Amino acid sequence: MIATNIRRLGLYLMLAFAVVSASAVWWQVIEADSLATRTDNPEVIAARRSLPRGTIFDASGQVLASSEVIDGLSRRTYFDPAFTHVLGYSSLRFGTTGIERAFEDILVGQTDPNPIRDLISDVLDRQPQPRDLTLTIDQRLQDFAAAQLGGDPGAVVAIDPRTGAVLALVSTPTFDATPISGDPDGAQGAMDALRNDPAEPLLSRARQGLYVPGSIMKVFTAAAALDAGVTTPDTTFDNQPREEREGFVVDGFAIREHDLGGIEPALWALSPALQVSSNIYFAHVGLELGQENFLEYARRFGFCAPMRIGPPDRGLSVGTSFVTEAVDGDCGPFRDNVELASAAFGQGRTAVTPVQMAMLAAAIAGDGVAPNPYVVKDVRAHSDDGSLSDQVLETLGSGGGTRVVGSAAAAATRQAMVDAVNGELGRLYAGQADVTLYGIGDARSAGKTGTAELGGEQAPHSWFIGFAPAEDDATPRIAIAVLVERGGSGSAGAAPIAGRVMAEWLRLTAGS
Amino acid sequence: MRIAWRGAELKLLLPILLLVPFGFAVTNVALSGALETGDLTMAVGYVALIAVAHVVLVASGHRGDQLVLPAVGVMGGIGMIMLNRLPQDLAGTRAFGLELGMASTQLLWFAVGIVAMLAIAVGLRDDGILRHYKYSWAAVGIALLAATMLFGYEVNGARLWIDLGPVSIQPGELLKIVLVIFIAGYLAETRTLLTSASMRIGFLSVPPLPYFLPMLVLFAAVMLIVVRLNDLGTALLFFGIFLTMLFVATGRRSYVLIGLILFVAGFYVAYQMFGHVHARVDVWLDPFADPLGAGFQPVRAIYALGRGGLFGEGLGQGLVTLGGSLTIPFVHTDFIFTAIAEELGLLGAFALLGFAAVLVFRGLRIAALARDDFGALLAVGLTASLGLQTLIIIGGNTKLIPLTGITLPFVSYGGSSVVASFIMIGLLLAISHRSRTAEEASES
Numbered sequence: 001m002i003a004t005n006i007r008r009l010g011l012y013l014m015l016a017f018a019v020v021s022a023s024a025v026w027w028q029v030i031e032a033d034s035l036a037t038r039t040d041n042p043e044v045i046a047a048r049r050s051l052p053r054g055t056i057f058d059a060s061g062q063v064l065a066s067s068e069v070i071d072g073l074s075r076r077t078y079f080d081p082a083f084t085h086v087l088g089y090s091s092l093r094f095g096t097t098g099i100e101r102a103f104e105d106i107l108v109g110q111t112d113p114n115p116i117r118d119l120i121s122d123v124l125d126r127q128p129q130p131r132d133l134t135l136t137i138d139q140r141l142q143d144f145a146a147a148q149l150g151g152d153p154g155a156v157v158a159i160d161p162r163t164g165a166v167l168a169l170v171s172t173p174t175f176d177a178t179p180i181s182g183d184p185d186g187a188q189g190a191m192d193a194l195r196n197d198p199a200e201p202l203l204s205r206a207r208q209g210l211y212v213p214g215s216i217m218k219v220f221t222a223a224a225a226l227d228a229g230v231t232t233p234d235t236t237f238d239n240q241p242r243e244e245r246e247g248f249v250v251d252g253f254a255i256r257e258h259d260l261g262g263i264e265p266a267l268w269a270l271s272p273a274l275q276v277s278s279n280i281y282f283a284h285v286g287l288e289l290g291q292e293n294f295l296e297y298a299r300r301f302g303f304c305a306p307m308r309i310g311p312p313d314r315g316l317s318v319g320t321s322f323v324t325e326a327v328d329g330d331c332g333p334f335r336d337n338v339e340l341a342s343a344a345f346g347q348g349r350t351a352v353t354p355v356q357m358a359m360l361a362a363a364i365a366g367d368g369v370a371p372n373p374y375v376v377k378d379v380r381a382h383s384d385d386g387s388l389s390d391q392v393l394e395t396l397g398s399g400g401g402t403r404v405v406g407s408a409a410a411a412a413t414r415q416a417m418v419d420a421v422n423g424e425l426g427r428l429y430a431g432q433a434d435v436t437l438y439g440i441g442d443a444r445s446a447g448k449t450g451t452a453e454l455g456g457e458q459a460p461h462s463w464f465i466g467f468a469p470a471e472d473d474a475t476p477r478i479a480i481a482v483l484v485e486r487g488g489s490g491s492a493g494a495a496p497i498a499g500r501v502m503a504e505w506l507r508l509t510a511g512s
Numbered sequence: 513m514r515i516a517w518r519g520a521e522l523k524l525l526l527p528i529l530l531l532v533p534f535g536f537a538v539t540n541v542a543l544s545g546a547l548e549t550g551d552l553t554m555a556v557g558y559v560a561l562i563a564v565a566h567v568v569l570v571a572s573g574h575r576g577d578q579l580v581l582p583a584v585g586v587m588g589g590i591g592m593i594m595l596n597r598l599p600q601d602l603a604g605t606r607a608f609g610l611e612l613g614m615a616s617t618q619l620l621w622f623a624v625g626i627v628a629m630l631a632i633a634v635g636l637r638d639d640g641i642l643r644h645y646k647y648s649w650a651a652v653g654i655a656l657l658a659a660t661m662l663f664g665y666e667v668n669g670a671r672l673w674i675d676l677g678p679v680s681i682q683p684g685e686l687l688k689i690v691l692v693i694f695i696a697g698y699l700a701e702t703r704t705l706l707t708s709a710s711m712r713i714g715f716l717s718v719p720p721l722p723y724f725l726p727m728l729v730l731f732a733a734v735m736l737i738v739v740r741l742n743d744l745g746t747a748l749l750f751f752g753i754f755l756t757m758l759f760v761a762t763g764r765r766s767y768v769l770i771g772l773i774l775f776v777a778g779f780y781v782a783y784q785m786f787g788h789v790h791a792r793v794d795v796w797l798d799p800f801a802d803p804l805g806a807g808f809q810p811v812r813a814i815y816a817l818g819r820g821g822l823f824g825e826g827l828g829q830g831l832v833t834l835g836g837s838l839t840i841p842f843v844h845t846d847f848i849f850t851a852i853a854e855e856l857g858l859l860g861a862f863a864l865l866g867f868a869a870v871l872v873f874r875g876l877r878i879a880a881l882a883r884d885d886f887g888a889l890l891a892v893g894l895t896a897s898l899g900l901q902t903l904i905i906i907g908g909n910t911k912l913i914p915l916t917g918i919t920l921p922f923v924s925y926g927g928s929s930v931v932a933s934f935i936m937i938g939l940l941l942a943i944s945h946r947s948r949t950a951e952e953a954s955e956s
Binding site (some may be wrong): 001002003004005006007008009010013014016017019020021023024025026027028029031032035036038040041042043045046094095184 | 756759760761762763803804811812814815817818819820821822831834837839853857858861862865868869872873876879880885888889892896899903906907910911912
């Protein structure tokens, strides 16, 4: 009888050997081709160690990164640390990140942007031709914005609301990526130092940092409620003046107003409510909007899903922003109306990236159309002398965008944001974002401050989102989000930075 | 003692004479770029060891299975070629005034292992010492475990090693053999009781507990300790060996089913309780989630398999190091299969799997022909140990199952593993020899 059992065992073991053999076939035959082209494949890394790599320029042709082949090894040099969190790095030891990763095959020249030429190169087995990239970012604005943040951890994201072109994408603190890209032993030391730095310089705060938004979220709540038709710019809530003092009881929980700084509560409509940043008013608006609508509009604006700056198949990744608790990478349901009312003024479980909030500002500035953001302007032929070639191989940035709210809702929200910076009450909060303070006499700016309470004794995060120029007949040229970690109130920390950066851009683009 | 010619074994061994030196030479050509064979001392040394084993078996009139040694010889030869090709400073010995690189050290362990194999194959004329003292063997096993717990030191989160001055040993490797002997002895004695008097719970027949309990308690204790030592690969292997032997002894699939259910439940508990089990499973499910961190080893292994493709990069032409560090960590132990699959391709990988399968099926044949239940169960246990270990580590390399840190028998670098594996072959040959001589005695 044992002999029978042994025969059966033999059969089972034979099956097991067959399954294990099949698993080897899976990687060595079926998946082999797709593995061969992945960027973190060590063979690809090894090949690229010796290949020249294209130059990256800013929007005006300044060199941001270039490569030299020394002793058969390709060495990357980065010229402006303000761009590190945009460009990423190309390291022999740590692989690639940022644009270096997203555009790896084009920079190295393994892929031609033109599919027909690409096919011909493949067939002829040509040596890869490196290609250059130019960014949409102007180095002057990027450096200016970085200087405004100075030593504080934070982020500045600026987008052209007309086209989606990213104008500035700053994360501080930043670091010099050249040592990481250099010889592997030195790179390890440099990387260890960065990893152990408590200031977390490796974190790309603009794209991957998740922060409580605070009052800047009221811009979203206002636009969504107006578009859904549940409020108008003139909507008031009868109990609101009393609730400013006594608290607004939702499901047994009292929502309280922030310190109004001596402003006497009154029956406020949208504009004054946004100017003084009334939590009570927007809690009411949020409840009017309802849980389903809130989530629906949040998704339209780009919350609750990962985002990319650039085409979906080749872009800089942006973390997912949430308006409720994250469930499997999506926004979960609201727990109750207290959470909904809190989310309406940017507390509750909201957690957002600076890029997402810049997109919110851009959608309002763009008449309700959220542009498709992009940061690489074009692909050009590589010139060995490091100069900008005239030969443009491919232009990126499709234009267009997604309508997220109607024109009327956008216009009413925009007016309230203009008032929030320039109005009698608003000036007390967001007046520092007024571009006329920084030498721009003929333009108005619009925006909203945010002070993200973190609980406990921690200083709040300081936020501002806005755009300029914002006077009635003007088309905004810059939409912006500024975050200063633990920067205190939005009016003191982020608003003046936003005002200066917007003013600088209006100056740089004057006459255009 | 009469000489017994082993013609089949001799013929099958002849290709090894060529294979190993040829492999060394090809590697040298690829690495040096010159058309020279390089130093073949080690290749010749390996071939000589295998030849000595054959001669001793012939001279001692051994009638054991003739396919086992060739299968082991080829696997060991492929392993030696690979270990000689990898950077020699990955491992090695510095003792007794000697300084040996990785491949030389491995060759030394092969010598020790082959001597042990021959001593057992030729010397073990009566298996009474194994059969009758099974509880003593169990005590030896417990002592080995206790020693590991008390004096062991940790490598990569698992406490497996005991330092004995010049060498470190892994008692788990020897424990495996002792455990197989104990289970074989126990099952041979209680087999009929276990089969006849089973109880039923629903559709499952459950083993009669009174007969089953002593073994179960002992086995559970071993498993607990092994899991405590964080040696998950060994835990999985022990469990597999146990279930296999139980199945062969009783023929009841339901026992295996119960065992599997228990295993899944136990694994789930371990998954919840131990951070390092949890992490390992997550890495297994999606190594590409963190390709430079937790997923580094499996991701690099997968890329190496992909690079190998159908025909391989060629000996000496794989991407072993990148920028001065290994492309796959632990390539000489846990990932030796991956290195072979990279340089010899799917065909080489299949060849290796094929030889392992030959070994397994010859082992089962020895079991089927064994004179008595004890011999059969012992052979099944030893074969299951070698076979399952091969399947578990190769399956781990190809991401079929979560990766565990056990060796590929006869191929991976590691003295304890090599010696233990040869002891098992020695036992298999002894069992085979006894059944053959008994058969002939009954014929005459």
